[in-house]
Amino acid sequence: MGLETNQTVSELQSNLLTGIVLAVQANFYQVQLDSAETDSAVQDSAVPGAEAAPSLLCTRRSRLKKVGQTVMVGDRVVVEEPDWAGNRGAIAHVFPRQSEMDRPAIANINHLLLVFALADPPLEPLQLSRFLVKAESTGLDVTLCLNKRDLLSAEDQAYWCDRLNAWGYEPVLVSVQQEEGMEAVYRALHNRMTLVSGPSGVGKSSLLNGLLPALDLRVGDLSGKLRHGRHTTRHVELFELPSGGFLADSPGFNQPDLACAPGDLAHYFPEARQRMQHGSCQFNDCLHHEEPDCAVRGDWERYGDYLLFLDEAIAHQTVLDRSPDAETTTKRKSGSDGQQADEPKLSPQKYRRTSRRSQKQALQDLLDESELD
Ligand SMILES: Nc1nc2c(ncn2[C@@H]2O[C@H](COP(=O)(O)OP(=O)(O)O)[C@@H](O)[C@H]2O)c(=O)[nH]1
Ligand SMILES: [Mg+2]
Ligand SMILES: [Zn+2]
Incomplete structure (x- = not known):
C-alpha cells in the first residue's frame, strides 16, 4: 500500500504499456508494443516463445469512444489489460499527434518518400510536378526517389538529375531490382516515420519488399497469396524498419487533387x-x-x-x-468519423483464444478480403 502511493510519476509511466498502431481494420487495432518495456512484462508472464516486441490485437476503450477520440494507424497509444496468452489488449489512451493525414488516414508521419520511375512507365514531368506539389503542401520533409535507373543510360540519368536540380530537388536515383543506390534511401529513412507515395507501377512494393524482407507485398499488383488480379494497396499499414524507423505504403493514386488555397x-x-x-x-x-x-x-x-x-x-x-x-463532405476529418469506425463489422468472438500467429493471419485476411471488391 505504502509502496504504491510512493511511486513516482516516472515509475508509473514506466509501468505503462505503450506502443504504436500498425494497422486498423473495423474496430480492431494492431498495436506493436515498444520493446524496452515489454521485455520484462513478457518475461514476467513467462509465455513460452514470446518475442521481444509483441503486437497485440486491441479494441478501443469505450471511454475513448465517448469522447470521440479516434485511433489511427501511426498513433502512439497506451495499452491496458494485456492478455499475453491471447495477444489481446485495450487501447486506453492516444498520445497527441505530431501530424495527421486524411488520405491515407495516418498519424505522426514526418517524412514523405516520393517514388517515381525513370522509365516503364516513362517519367511524366507534369505528373511528377503534381505529386511534388501535393507532397510539399503537407509541410513534411520530402525525398524524391527515381527508380529503375537500370533502364536508362548514364547520359539520360544525368539529364533527369540536372532537370530536377533546376526544379529545386536532389533526386536519389536507384534500381530496386539491381539493388543500386539504395544506401541513400536507407539514410533518408533512418529513424523516421515515412509514408511512401507515388503512382502505380514505379516499384513501391518492390522497394518495401527490399527494405522489409519478411514482408512479401504484392508486386505488379498481383497478390502473392491469392493470385487475385486487380489488387491495389488500399489499406494503409505501418512496418518497422530493422534499422530503426517505420514505413507506410500508401494506397496508390495517380492524380492527386491540388485542393490548396x-x-x-x-x-x-x-x-x-x-x-x-x-x-x-x-x-x-x-x-x-x-x-x-x-x-x-x-x-x-x-x-x-x-x-x-x-x-x-x-x-x-x-x-x-x-x-x-x-x-465537410469531401474531407473526412478524424473525430467526426469516430462513430463510423465503431460500427461492428465482425464479431470479436471470432478472435478469442487464438495464437498470435493466427491472429496476425486473421488481421491480414481481413485486410486482404476487403481488397477483393
Ligand atoms: N527494370 C526495373 N523494374 C523494376 C524495378 N523495380 C521494380 N520493377 C518492376 O516494376 C513493376 C512494378 O513494381 P511494383 O513494386 O509492383 O510497383 P508499385 O505499383 O509502385 O508497387 C514490377 O514488374 C517490378 O518487377 C527496377 O529497379 N528496375
Ligand atoms: Mg504496389
Ligand atoms: Zn507575383
Whole structure:
C-alpha cells in the first residue's frame, strides 16, 4: 500500500504499456508494443516463445469512444489489460499527434518518400510536378526517389538529375531490382516515420519488399497469396524498419487533387519560393499570373505547371465559396468519423483464444478480403 502511493510519476509511466498502431481494420487495432518495456512484462508472464516486441490485437476503450477520440494507424497509444496468452489488449489512451493525414488516414508521419520511375512507365514531368506539389503542401520533409535507373543510360540519368536540380530537388536515383543506390534511401529513412507515395507501377512494393524482407507485398499488383488480379494497396499499414524507423505504403493514386488555397500554391514550388525570397511582388496577394511587378512570373520550366495548378486551385476555391458544406463532405476529418469506425463489422468472438500467429493471419485476411471488391 505504502509502496504504491510512493511511486513516482516516472515509475508509473514506466509501468505503462505503450506502443504504436500498425494497422486498423473495423474496430480492431494492431498495436506493436515498444520493446524496452515489454521485455520484462513478457518475461514476467513467462509465455513460452514470446518475442521481444509483441503486437497485440486491441479494441478501443469505450471511454475513448465517448469522447470521440479516434485511433489511427501511426498513433502512439497506451495499452491496458494485456492478455499475453491471447495477444489481446485495450487501447486506453492516444498520445497527441505530431501530424495527421486524411488520405491515407495516418498519424505522426514526418517524412514523405516520393517514388517515381525513370522509365516503364516513362517519367511524366507534369505528373511528377503534381505529386511534388501535393507532397510539399503537407509541410513534411520530402525525398524524391527515381527508380529503375537500370533502364536508362548514364547520359539520360544525368539529364533527369540536372532537370530536377533546376526544379529545386536532389533526386536519389536507384534500381530496386539491381539493388543500386539504395544506401541513400536507407539514410533518408533512418529513424523516421515515412509514408511512401507515388503512382502505380514505379516499384513501391518492390522497394518495401527490399527494405522489409519478411514482408512479401504484392508486386505488379498481383497478390502473392491469392493470385487475385486487380489488387491495389488500399489499406494503409505501418512496418518497422530493422534499422530503426517505420514505413507506410500508401494506397496508390495517380492524380492527386491540388485542393490548396490559390495563394498558397507558389510556396509549394521551390523555384517560386526562391524568387519570392530574392524579390517581392507589388501586391501582397499576388497570384503571380498577370499582375504587374511580379517577382515570381518568369521563364522557369515549371511556371506553366504553376498556372495550370493555379486554375485548379481557383476552381476548387470557387466550389468551396459557393457551398460552405463542401469541405465537410469531401474531407473526412478524424473525430467526426469516430462513430463510423465503431460500427461492428465482425464479431470479436471470432478472435478469442487464438495464437498470435493466427491472429496476425486473421488481421491480414481481413485486410486482404476487403481488397477483393
Ligand atoms: N527494370 C526495373 N523494374 C523494376 C524495378 N523495380 C521494380 N520493377 C518492376 O516494376 C513493376 C512494378 O513494381 P511494383 O513494386 O509492383 O510497383 P508499385 O505499383 O509502385 O508497387 C514490377 O514488374 C517490378 O518487377 C527496377 O529497379 N528496375
Ligand atoms: Mg504496389
Ligand atoms: Zn507575383
